[in-house]
Amino acid sequence: MVGSVGLLAAAIAVSLGAFGAAIGNGMIVSKTIEGIARQPESRNVLTTTMFIGVALVEALPIIATVIAFIVMNR
Numbered sequence: 001m002v003g004s005v006g007l008l009a010a011a012i013a014v015s016l017g018a019f020g021a022a023i024g025n026g027m028i029v030s031k032t033i034e035g036i037a038r039q040p041e042s043r044n045v046l047t048t049t050m051f052i053g054v055a056l057v058e059a060l061p062i063i064a065t066v067i068a069f070i071v072m073n074r
Contacts, residue, residue, distance in 0.1 A: 010068035017064025024057040 032050040036043050 006071055006074065010072050013064045013068045013071065014061070017061040021057050021061045024060070025054055028053045028057065
């Protein structure tokens with residue numbers, strides 16, 4: 001059985017991971033839009049780079065969820 005401290009730690013890990021990813025994705029997308037507004041001809045390169053960055057940032061909540069499951073199983 002998982003204690004209340006373990007459940008709280010798991011909830012904090014998942015919520016902070018999701019919060020950090022949301023902030024990171026917002027910053028990535030906003031800077032990409034700024035770059036496209038300044039140099040429309042580089043739209044394809046910026047969009048490709050944005051999607052790679054978003055994919056890397058989305059790994060954070062997945063890792064946080066795995067850590068939460070590990071904490072809950074102890």
